Amino acid sequence: MPVNVALIAASDEDAVGHFEDTVARPVNIARPDYEGLLSPELSTALRESHGGDLVPLWGTKRAKNGAGERHWRKLQSGDVAVFTGSGKVTAVATVAVPFENAELASRLWHADPGEPQWQFMYSLRDVRVFDDDYGFINEAAGYSPRNIIQGFTVLEDGDPHRGDIASRVLLALEENLGIVRSSSHDRSAEEVAGLRLSALEVERIVQARAEQGQLRKYLLSGADAVCDLCVRTFPSELLVAAHIKPRSECSDDEKRDFENVAMVACRFGCDELFERGFVSVDAGGTAVLSDDLPSGPARGYALAKIEGNSIARWQERPGTRPHFAWHIKNRFRG
Numbered sequence: 001m002p003v004n005v006a007l008i009a010a011s012d013e014d015a016v017g018h019f020e021d022t023v024a025r026p027v028n029i030a031r032p033d034y035e036g037l038l039s040p041e042l043s044t045a046l047r048e049s050h051g052g053d054l055v056p057l058w059g060t061k062r063a064k065n066g067a068g069e070r071h072w073r074k075l076q077s078g079d080v081a082v083f084t085g086s087g088k089v090t091a092v093a094t095v096a097v098p099f100e101n102a103e104l105a106s107r108l109w110h111a112d113p114g115e116p117q118w119q120f121m122y123s124l125r126d127v128r129v130f131d132d133d134y135g136f137i138n139e140a141a142g143y144s145p146r147n148i149i150q151g152f153t154v155l156e157d158g159d160p161h162r163g164d165i166a167s168r169v170l171l172a173l174e175e176n177l178g179i180v181r182s183s184s185h186d187r188s189a190e191e192v193a194g195l196r197l198s199a200l201e202v203e204r205i206v207q208a209r210a211e212q213g214q215l216r217k218y219l220l221s222g223a224d225a226v227c228d229l230c231v232r233t234f235p236s237e238l239l240v241a242a243h244i245k246p247r248s249e250c251s252d253d254e255k256r257d258f259e260n261v262a263m264v265a266c267r268f269g270c271d272e273l274f275e276r277g278f279v280s281v282d283a284g285g286t287a288v289l290s291d292d293l294p295s296g297p298a299r300g301y302a303l304a305k306i307e308g309n310s311i312a313r314w315q316e317r318p319g320t321r322p323h324f325a326w327h328i329k330n331r332f333r334g
């Protein structure tokens with residue numbers, strides 16, 4: 001698949017500040033106020049692409065004529081992003097994951113409410129800083145030598161007026177800056193398209209969050225409650241309303257069946273151990289522990305606090321049993 005080239009003017013005060021804040025110093029997406037704004041699919045894609053929680057992020061505003069969004073829609077994983085300012089190339093990076101997220105953009109870059117946000121976002125890999133005149137880009141692109149790179153433009157091969165403009169600019173970048181062109185995309189076009197969240201997808205995420213709130217209200221309305229796995233009482237804020245079978249596997253009816261779809265799990269290990277399949281509940285309603293959990297403090301905890309407990313929710317609410325059965329069959333590490 002051909003590689004596109006994004007030309008990004010980043011010379012005004014805002015842009016220089018943003019580059020320092022969220023590209024030069026990558027964003028920690030594990031921060032709760034950021035992570036809450038990312039769908040699970042997007043979090044996973046970002047972590048996989050960047051090998052962890054630290055992700056350089058950039059975004060483009062919705063321009064009045066729609067140009068920002070139109071160009072951003074051409075971006076694909078593996079494209080090359082060229083940052084410019086004052087007649088120079090200031091940085092070159094590889095586009096990793098494009099996604100739209102106005103809320104995250106507003107939190108990262110603080111545009112005034114009601115103003116356009118830098119919502120057409122993408123993460124960047126292999127960021128390299130330069131300080132080289134960009135005349136060679138104008139020449140390769142067929143622009144006037146005095147052209148000033150402005151706004152945000154994605155160059156594609158097969159341009160009706162300028163032919164294979166992206167390939168020529170890539171070659172010029174290689175010759176002038178020694179950038180090695182990335183030969184293949186990391187993700188298929190379909191995968192990347194799937195990450196550009198549609199309005200429907202956003203609605204689904206909002207729905208999921210609302211449901212989680214209702215579930216929490218149902219299970220954790222009091223000041224404290226009992227963890228279903230370790231059977232200890234904790235203040236409610238240290239407990240989570242955890243789906244027994246993952247929400248993504250539930251039918252709409254199951255999702256709405258608050259009495260049976262979820263349980264209470266503490267944040268001291270039970271939620272995580274269950275979620276990761278190290279503990280489950282067997283066909284008799286007893287908590288079981290996986291041999292896969294290596295010896296150490298985690299296994300010590302599971303042995304002392306969870307294994308062998310008779311799970312009251314399983315006993316008292318037969319409607320939860322099919323969900324526990326799903327968990328032990330599909331999640332439990334045997």
Ligand SMILES: [Zn+2]
Binds near residue numbers: 227229231266269
């Ligand atoms: Zn617990």
